[in-house]
Amino acid sequence: MQHQHVMIIALLSAAASAATMAETVILNLEEPLEAGTYTGISNLRGWALAESGIAAVELDIDGQYAFNIPMGGAREDVAAAYPEFADAGVSGFSMAYNYKGLPPGNYVFTARAISREGSVATQQAAITVDRFIEEYISDVSEVDTSTVTDVTFDEASLTLNGLTVEGRQWNVAMGFDTATQGFQITSITDAEPIDVDASCVASQWESGNYTLQQGEVERAFRVRLPESYDPAKRHPLAVLFHGWGGGQGEFLNNAVVRAESDERGYVLVAPLGLGEEEAGKQPASWSFSGSTTGLDGDGLNAAVDGDTLAICNDDETNDYTYPSCDGVAANGCSWTQCTVDDVAFAADLVAEVSANLCIDAQRVYAVGGSNGGMYVWDLGRDTRTATVFTAVAAILGLPHRGFLDPPILDGGMPAISVTGTRDRTVPPGEWGQQTFTTTSDGDVYHYTGASAITRVWAEAQGCDTSLPAAPVDVGVANAECRGWSYCQTDSQWPPVLDCRGDMGHTYSLSWSWPLILDFFEQL
Secondary structure (H helix, E strand, C coil), X not given: CHHHHHHHHHHHHHHHHXXXXXXXXXXXXXXXXXXXXXXCEEEEEEEEEECCCEEEEEEEECCEEEEECCXXXXXXXXXXXXXXXXXXXXXEEEXXXXXXXXXXXXXXXXXXXXXXXXXXXXXXXXXXXXXXXXXCCCCHHHEEHHHCCEEEEECCEEEEEEEEECCEEEEEEEEEECCCCEEEEEEEEECCCCCCCHHHHCCCCCCEEEEEEECCXXXXXXXXXXXXXXXXXXXXXXXXXCCCCCCCHHHHCCHHHHHHHHHHCCXXXXXXXXXXXXXXXXXCECCCCCCCCCECCCCCCCXXXXXXXXXXXXXXXXXXXXXXXXXXXXXXXXXXXXXXXXXXXXXXXXXXXXHHCCEEXXXXXXXXXXXXXXXHHHHCCCCCCCCCCCEEEEECCCCECCCCCCCCXXXXXXXXXXXXXXXXXXCCCCCCCCCCEECCCCCCEEECCHHHHHHHHHHHCCCCCCCCCEEECCCCCCEEEEECCCCCCCCCCXXXXXXXXXXXXXXXXXXXXXXXXXXXXXX
16 A cells, blocks of 8 residues: 555656646737638748747648748747747748639638647638639739729728739729738639529539430439539539449549539539440440441551551450440441440530539530540530530540541630550550550550640641640649640630650549649630
């Protein structure tokens, strides 16, 4: 018992000693302000104190470490208020920060002061980031004040209604900021009226599975609404076409796809291709130029490998011909379904979605992977869909040999091609290669080269293709993108991009999906 009593006294003594040693850490985050709105380069600033001194001030954005904030700034006011802290006179931390580097939305900034002994104090500020289209506007000609319709005033703030920036009109509110002793932008809203009609207000669909009747065939598709979906506001729509044998979750199950689409307000629709309902359980597929007949586009390469007008070397390629293509397939190169017309389905699908959700008809995009990526090129070359889709994005998908037709509309259709330099299934070819490429993964299919198809589509945009495509900085380290200049478009990037990553036949959605959405939003 005496031994136990001694142990208890020792424990109480250690606890008292620890309490005595606990130091005081004080943190004051002065900017950003709680509930503040930020839209450009502004300050991150405040002050921090600790009895042992401050070792570092860190910043988290939405719970993720972002960077350290430089400290050591003179703060006579803090020294006067806390004379007992030796470093109070140099307790300030501050830096200039470009809030426009973040997409528009709500964020939680957390400052964390760490003492030299490891004690921590934190403070949060929930803020809103607003911005124009680009992160940084370097050319003053992008701003036109002559379009301002009126200026409204409210105490220490004013609003310019109809200010043109980057070709679009905005209502820009500015308020007097005591920290900078000047007027700062407090909000940016689109001046164009929200197009609301009865179908938007009466929207009944939610995220989930739906069907559409196409003749005698019931077509399945899955809808995913962004977390910010507003039935009275028009939203961009991306229709996602999976690869051969894939399904509706090929894109929708990806965390980056979901997060990026939520952040930018995209409605996602993932239809299911046909094939699985047929005898033999053939993989779900999308049919496009040459894939059902097995014939190439123009016969210019008829003698290659002995395959007259064929999209593959029939002798060295497995026969994947679907039962529905009996009488359609001209050889054993046929490999997609012939039950219904997939282009007609795409047009009907967008019409059905637009009738039940609030969709911006000027921002309807088609994204396809592999077989789906091959198929989306046809959407710009058919009268039924050329006016439905604003742009297409093909991941690892190129047309079959000889199918180099441009989009049918005057002015063309924007397109981004994402391919892998190590892809043996759909090889892009060399940069600038205008001849076809050939599969080397066990089958022997022939495809247009990536440079060949993007060049034809760039010509339709009025781009100068007399010189090779030049590198374009798209801010993605994983890919090299090239395009042509002097196009007849106001897009920030070339309207047709040929992007290639160091990868095989894999979507790499962690970087390809944000890149594709960035491309759409440059148009």
